[in-house]
Amino acid sequence: MALDQAVKLCLNRTNLEEPARLPAPVISAENLSLTFQTNDGPVHALSDVNLTIEKGDFVSFIGPSGCGKTTFLRVAADLEQPTGGTITVNGMSPEEARKSRAYGYVFQAAGLYPWRTIGGNIRLPLEIMGYSKAEQAERVSRTLGLVDLAGFEKKYPWQLSGGMQQRASIARALAFDADLLLMDEPFGALDEIVRDHLNEQLLALWDRTGKTIAFVTHSIPEAVYLSTKIVVMSPRPGRVTDVIESTLPRERPLDIRDSREFIEIAHRVREGLRAGHVED
Amino acid sequence: MALDQAVKLCLNRTNLEEPARLPAPVISAENLSLTFQTNDGPVHALSDVNLTIEKGDFVSFIGPSGCGKTTFLRVAADLEQPTGGTITVNGMSPEEARKSRAYGYVFQAAGLYPWRTIGGNIRLPLEIMGYSKAEQAERVSRTLGLVDLAGFEKKYPWQLSGGMQQRASIARALAFDADLLLMDEPFGALDEIVRDHLNEQLLALWDRTGKTIAFVTHSIPEAVYLSTKIVVMSPRPGRVTDVIESTLPRERPLDIRDSREFIEIAHRVREGLRAGHVED
């Protein structure tokens, strides 16, 4: 019930904003560059990145280690300042978007606060954003259920396995109503079966709520299975080498992964990746 | 050249030991159990595990998080004492095997010593085992080449990416002559392309040297691609639910992964895994 409400709320909001929103993509980057100054000289983490993410897109970022995937998400989240080009989020600057709490961010590592229980960790953004006590409790138990952690509310992070912690951190990002989710390898620490299960769950959530999701992964099947759009990146300097629009339907059972179409897309992604790997 | 020598050495030794070695498997576990006593009560990490690993086997362990894969390797390495059953390594007790430096162990995380260069890290076990200076240098440079890290000998671990560190830690385990390699998710931190490459390399090494390898992984394709034998485990209590003998040939190009046989074995492994996952 509560879930349905949330969905409705989301839809309502979408409807309300419809007229104004028409032309504004959720994320739009133009010639975006970011260079870190380090002791060993400058590191070009992002170089001339052009990318548009539309409302409702599920975009995966894939590429070798160090190609700037995390950096791109961090720039969008206003955690890093670009050194060139522009980027807008919901038509605003990243800073405004951050201040209007436009997105939820799942970090590469779980990053739970060890002094708070799992429930307390999920409640944290809700407290900060000033939700009422009742709503906090309601949302915590709802999102805990969503990631199969019901019953672990009172445990502390270190009492959970790495995978469970990762799920809790996903729940934390889902607890409040952000239309945009930035997820940095959220399923990296999980084994294949759990990963499959959470992939399904995430797709269902995305489908239900119409959220926009930007998703970093190292796994080609995962990227293909989840995305409407796959961004392949290559390092030194980090740039986008390929953007693959998925032709898979929105409805995706797990065994879609055995389909010809799936395998073709996966192949294209692998080729794109391999091309970026020459120098390694 | 040096590599060839090492191979020859290895083969020589194998020949020499041939007569005595006939009946003794490299690892043999009978009704092996291990229960940890924790504050929350006992944890049955291993329960009634029976397993035989023959000389020259490449055995993969796969199973959900917490099913006892690491624990099994640790028992074999005499890093953990079983609470029931017996296990022998090269026909000896694990302790004797450890004292005779019978195996090399690659830990789940790279665990390089930050105050030693990459070369120094690889040299460490050689120093401890009393190899001569000349031999140390020779072996370090040989194994560095083996994992594609030639030229990084003088760098410190934190100057390398996570994947390169992982490779260095593998090199460290290969540097001295152990016929048995215990590898705990050595490729966990790597992206798919690098992983493929290292998989090939490892297979080649195994083929060349006739080492026995026990290998933990979370990836089904990896397990199928590498192994002669796949051990599927399930948790609480940790037990072996399936042992799958691979029918793939010893010679394995990367595209064997598209073969029917490969996909069938992978399917069987996935089924075995899923069965163990019911309670999750």
Place this chain on the structure above:
Amino acid sequence: MSMTLIIAALAIWLGGWWLNARLARGRGRAVALAAPLLFGATLLLIWELLVRGLGVPGAILPPPSAIGVAFSQNIPTLWDDFVQTFVKGALSGYAFGCGAAFVTAILVDRSDFLKRGVMPVGSFVAALPIIGMAPIFVMWFGFGWQSKAAVVATMCFFPMLVNTVAGLAAADRMQSDLMRTYAASPWQTLTKLKLPAASPFIFNGLKICTTLALIGAIVAEFFGSPTLGMGFRISTQVGRLALDVVWAVILVAAIAGSTFYGVVTLLERAATFWHPSQRGR
């Protein structure tokens, strides 16, 4: 006679050690308590035997038994001294010094400029023998406990400041980035992230200061005091060669100091239960 006592002392040392080594193999709360007690008891016994065996004059080092007697005979005086020095001098100075350092640390943490200016100067001042301030403070703040509290507060300020500032910077990048993604206010970031993350450091500072507080209060009394207080008692009784009373005061100090330390440790355990260092080795 004396030789036998010395030999007995040696035997007790060995025996105590052997017992402790055996004890240490056990586990649990009882052992954790018994082992140090046993060690302490052995130490006292050896002291007693050696002092008697070697015929050390009581004006130099009294045996523990004499100290015990002096302690029990002087409880009212010792209590008054304790209140004067520990409660009034050390505790109030401790609270004031640590409190001021805490507030300063929060300010310093807010401004990079301040941090860069204050911290080097702070660590320099922290290395000063602040004890040298004692005569000056007696001149400024009078003979009462106020001057002792001032010495204690000064001694505690910098260690506490340095620790707290380090603690406030202890939250890792991801943890603070998380707060940023929530667009949390500085106050929210402070209460929900920085302070909890800093608490192991804060408690480290608080623990260091417990020992400093007692030492500071006692030594400051050497430079002038009313006619009571632990420092006063020690120095006056040394003049009268009443070493047993002196050691009784030292005993009070050790008990008070250890208890103080223990209480802060317990608080630490309760507040930083989540920290790996508190979750067993």
Place this chain on the structure above:
Amino acid sequence: MRSIVPILTVLLVILGLWYAAAVPLNAQWARDQAARADTTLSASQLVEATWNQDRPRLPTPHQVGAELWKTTFESCVEGRRAGSIECITHRRSLFPHMWTTLSVTLAGFAIGTALGIGLAVSIVYSRAMDMSVMPWVIASQTIPILAIAPMIVVVFNSMGIPGFIPKAIIATYLSFFPVTVGMVKGLRAPTHMQLDQMRTWNASGLTTFLRLRLPTSMPYLFASLKVAVAASLVGTVVGELPTGAISGIGARLLNGSYYGNTMMIWAALIAAAVLAAIMIATISLAERVTLKRMGLAQ
């Protein structure tokens, strides 16, 4: 280098506060003095008077500076040997006193460090030590050693060991504690995995210590050495008070206090601070060099 401006600013603020504080603290005496002379002081005269007293409650920075100058470079203006070279390096000059204090401090620091490391090693390697001694190590620091410093001096005197040794012992007592605590932490810093690794190579206890525990503990060691050397200095200074207050910074402090010579106290304090700064800077340097050579500092 970016820190220069902030540090200078903070120092300036401190100087400003110092001068400001001198006014109210010294005002009473200035007014009394004026009353004696039957005059009244204007505000500026008052400030002027408070900043230049002979026996101020708080001497101003320039007075302390002048005193430092006088006691370091122009130290020989009185006594039978006034003006001779010999007396510049003796008595009145602060340098020999700083040297006395420094030598004792270093001795105490060296013994304390050795003792601290030894204790830490035995605590890490022996469960019995850990359980029975560790609580007493902590309790030992709650004993006000400074209060019993005179007795230690006397006891050692009576054993025919005057001066240097008892002071060094007090310094040792204060400095071994931070080293023990830091080294216990440092020697226990290797992760389970690193220890297991050594086990898989069948490394001996000594090898594990030399190649794993010791290197891991280095950062901890240096951090505690800095604390320990400061503690050692405090111990020495306090130990110098009752040893006949013959020489050393502590003797200067005491004599300054005894003759109500606040300038001498402050000069001694500054001298102590300089000593502390030099020693800590030296350790920091050693730390940077060592850690760099170990590759631990980027």
Place this chain on the structure above:
Amino acid sequence: QDEVTLQLQWVTQAQFAGYYVALENGYYEEEDLDVTIRPGGPDIAPPQVLAGGGADVMLNWMPSALAARERGVPVVNIAQPFKSSGLQLTCWADTGIESPEDFRGKTIGVWFFGNEYPFLSWMSQLGIPTDGGEDGVTVLRQGFNVDPLLQRQADCISTMTYNEYGQVLDAGVSEDELISFRYEEQGVATLEDGIYALEENLEDPAFVDRMVRFVRASMRGWKWAEENPEDAAMIVLDYDESGAQTEAHQIRMMGEIAMLTAGSNGALDPADYQRTVDTLLAGGSDPVITAEPEGAYTLEITDAALQ
């Protein structure tokens, strides 16, 4: 040469000029003695040093020495170079104090460490309680300097005529702003700097002989110092390793000291002794000595030394 170690009861200053003069002028050497002078300091109790064997002879004030005797450290007075007491209470005149009766309700700084007894006994003779309150005095444990008076933290403080009183004047206070009460004049004077040795040592004739020579040379030093105060002060200044003493101060101190040593040839006057003991026995609630001491002094040494 026989070795003798002398433990002073304070830092090097003209208060101990006689011994330094004897050392500098070679009087000890002439007596075939090798004398080491150990300065004292705050919280060094000379009797404790003596008991521990750290010195052969010590200087001490008699109340403190008698207290040590009762405490089981049997020290014996073997000579008494100081005839009269230099101890006094110095008060601000403007506090309205004109006689000891006016101490009531005032704050007074007192030296402890065994030196508080004459004061306590004086107050108890006057019937003034020493635990604060309206008509008692509030006692402070005075540090080592005169600041409590200058800063008006105390209305009166203990001073020695030869030292602290001069410091007060040096600070810019004129004599008529102050009023002093000498213990000597109040009839509560106790004997100050005397030479003491351990009773058991005095049973050894060789030791006694050494002491005889020591006292003889020391008294020579004292007489020389009395006659040449300026030179004596300079000698003291030479021996001051702390470098904290000033010329003017030591010269004046030597002048004042000379007045205290004046009436003594080194021998203890049993009448002075008796007066000290009586004063102490009349002490307040926490008496320093509870019974008439026995054998606390001997004239044997001075008799031999001064014949």
